[in-house]
Amino acid sequence: MKVAVIGCGTIANAAHIPSYMNNPEAEIKYFCDIIPERAEAAVQKYGCGTAVTDYHDVLKDPEVEAISVCTPNNVHALIAMDALRAGKNVLCEKPAARTYAEALEMQKVQHETGKVLNIGVVNRFNSSVNLIKKYIDSGKLGDVYHVYVSFRAHRSIPGLGGAFTTKAIAGGGALIDWGVHYLDIVMYCCGDPKVKTVSGEVFSKLGVNMEEYAYTDMWAGPPKYDGTYDVDDSVTGLIRTEGPTITLHGAWAQNIGVPEQYIDFMGDKAGIRLMYGKDFTVYTAENGALVEYKPVFQMDEMFQKEIDAFIDCIKTGKKLPSHIDTVIITAEMMQAIYDSAESHKEIALA
Ligand SMILES: NC(=O)c1ccc[n+]([C@@H]2O[C@H](COP(=O)([O-])OP(=O)(O)OC[C@H]3O[C@@H](n4cnc5c(N)ncnc54)[C@H](O)[C@@H]3O)[C@@H](O)[C@H]2O)c1
Numbered sequence: 001m002k003v004a005v006i007g008c009g010t011i012a013n014a015a016h017i018p019s020y021m022n023n024p025e026a027e028i029k030y031f032c033d034i035i036p037e038r039a040e041a042a043v044q045k046y047g048c049g050t051a052v053t054d055y056h057d058v059l060k061d062p063e064v065e066a067i068s069v070c071t072p073n074n075v076h077a078l079i080a081m082d083a084l085r086a087g088k089n090v091l092c093e094k095p096a097a098r099t100y101a102e103a104l105e106m107q108k109v110q111h112e113t114g115k116v117l118n119i120g121v122v123n124r125f126n127s128s129v130n131l132i133k134k135y136i137d138s139g140k141l142g143d144v145y146h147v148y149v150s151f152r153a154h155r156s157i158p159g160l161g162g163a164f165t166t167k168a169i170a171g172g173g174a175l176i177d178w179g180v181h182y183l184d185i186v187m188y189c190c191g192d193p194k195v196k197t198v199s200g201e202v203f204s205k206l207g208v209n210m211e212e213y214a215y216t217d218m219w220a221g222p223p224k225y226d227g228t229y230d231v232d233d234s235v236t237g238l239i240r241t242e243g244p245t246i247t248l249h250g251a252w253a254q255n256i257g258v259p260e261q262y263i264d265f266m267g268d269k270a271g272i273r274l275m276y277g278k279d280f281t282v283y284t285a286e287n288g289a290l291v292e293y294k295p296v297f298q299m300d301e302m303f304q305k306e307i308d309a310f311i312d313c314i315k316t317g318k319k320l321p322s323h324i325d326t327v328i329i330t331a332e333m334m335q336a337i338y339d340s341a342e343s344h345k346e347i348a349l350a
Contacts, residue, residue, distance in 0.1 A: 001311055004030035004058040006079055007071035008038040010220070011093055013045075015122075016068045019307035021046060026066070026311050030058045055079055059086035066314055069093060073176070074169040077102040080117060081109045089116035091310045095180045096324065098171025100335035107324045116314055118322040121184040121330070125305035125322075127297060128280050132265065132272055133189045135282070141267025144190060148264040149182045149248040151276065152234075156259075157207045157252045159220035161227025165207060173231030174252040175202060175334055182276070184330050185263060186246055192326060193243030199346040200237035200337030206253040207233050215253070237337045 003026050005012050020026040028049045031042035039051035058064055059082060067083045069076055069092040077097040080090045084106075096103040096119045110117035123129045136144055151174075158164040158177070170176060187193070207213055207229045234251035244266075261276040270284035279299075283292045306322070313320050336347040 001026050001065050001314065002029040002061075002063045003027065003066045003068070004032060004055075004061075004064050005042070005068045005070060006032045006055045006058065007069065007093075008033040008042045009070065011120075012068065012070040013042070015303035016070055016091075016307065017042065017046060019301075019304045020068075022304060023308055023311055025315075026307075029061070029064055032058055055082070059083055059088065062087075065089060066091070066311065072163045072169050073098050073171050074163075077106050080106050084109045084113045084115045084117060087113070087115065089310075089314045091116075091118045091120060091307070093120040094122075094184075095119075095171065095176050095334070096327065096331050098176070100328075100331045103324070103328055103331035107328055110324050116310070117324045118310055118313070118320055119324060119327045120306065121181070121188075121322050121327050122302050122306045123181055123185045124188050124320075125300075125302040125309065126277070127299045127302075128274060128278065129185055129189060131295060131297060132274060132280060135270075135272065136189055136265065136267075137191070140270055140282075141265060141272065142269030144244045144265055144267045146266040147186045147190065147244045147246045148266065149186060149246065149250070150260040150262055151178045151182050152249060152251040152254055152256070152260045153217070154257045154259055155206065155213070155215040155253045156217040156219070157213070157215065157233055158218065159223070160207055160210055160213060160215075160218060161224035161229060162220065164220055165231050166228040167230045168228075170231060172202075172334070172338060173204070173233055174250045175232055175235040175337060178252070179235060179248065179250050179337075180330055180334060182248065182250070182263060183246070183333055184327060185274070186244075187329060188321060189265065190241075190243045192329065193241040195329060195333055195336075195349050196240045196242065197346050197348050198237065198239050198333055198336035198340055200235060200340045201344075202232035202338065202341040203234045204230065204232055205234065206255070213253075232341075235337065235341075237340075239333060
């Protein structure tokens with residue numbers, strides 16, 4: 001299957017391209033980036049494909065069946081919709097788009113064209129996450145009444161002043177960039193419960209005085225002091241669903257030097273703490289004694305599984321759990337948190 005990768009930056013090189021290279025069914029025909037050196041570097045590095053700078057050239061080629069959109073968030077919707085309309089199947093990186101309205105447009109075009117549109121909610125292919133889903137589905141936790149989400153870093157704003165901190169490009173900050181993964185994991189593990197109400201506040205505090213911002217880490221850096229910083233560096237929210245109530249606390253940057261990246265699933269029979277991207281611990285009581293254990297299992301490479309499943313679903317027509325129809329709710333919840341923060345009121349979802 002001929003594939004094109006659009007956007008040859010960090011995630012393309014770290015995950016999408018190597019995973020396509022490992023898939024015996026896939027052949028990368030185009031590397032596309034508006035920075036020509038990045039597309040050319042990929043051709044050199046991986047020893048295949050043609051470098052292009054305009055994604056429309058890729059869409060004109062009838063041989064290309066599958067596209068990975070690995071660009072910044074501001075062009076996810078545009079490129080994904082153009083690709084779908086050109087008859088291509090699309091795996092678009094997370095978040096689906098900058099806003100819920102954009103994500104809805106993408107979903108509409110998917111429905112019109114009938115082509116695949118999956119979103120890069122890669123944790124749906126993570127071994128820990130899938131095992132926790134099985135624990136919950138099989139009733140091991142009992143009634144899961146509360147899920148507590150914490151994704152808090154000390155001072156770790158990515159690329160201060162660049163694409164990640166510019167709302168017009170990214171759509172938001174810590175919530176849309178990190179929170180999207182955490183909310184998606186909760187929804188997936190808890191059976192995608194219907195969301196009733198959303199309340200949230202977002203804060204843009206530590207990064208605003210760019211020159212004065214001291215940091216522990218700056219991935220996607222270095223800082224651009226003449227750039228823009230108008231996104232949330234911290235967020236809190238309360239989401240009521242027909243399943244558990246979700247509380248979330250997230251920060252790219254906070255004045256607390258104890259980073260936390262976990263999700264606590266609280267059930268009346270057992271609870272689970274998932275360390276994000278890692279393993280998990282089960283806490284319960286047995287025969288009057290408190291018990292805790294860490295399941296031992298094979299941790300598969302989630303990006304490889306995501307890409308393999310994408311290629312497979314194009315051939316088989318199987319609908320994946322990362323399909324836009326399933327994950328659009330995350331875009332709606334994040335939008336509601338931003339809207340609630342702006343109005344300082346709770347938002348009821350229809
Ligand atoms: N799934 C994950 O865990 C994960 C991790 C990192 C990033 N991401 C997502 O991947 C996307 C890209 O992030 P990144 O860190 O790789 O960014 P990046 O800046 O390293 O790479 C993006 C590339 O897209 C190119 N680009 C921009 N506009 C383009 C266009 N119109 N046509 C072709 N190329 C274009 C840029 O020149 C750049 O090389 C973002 O949406 C981000 O949220 C997901």
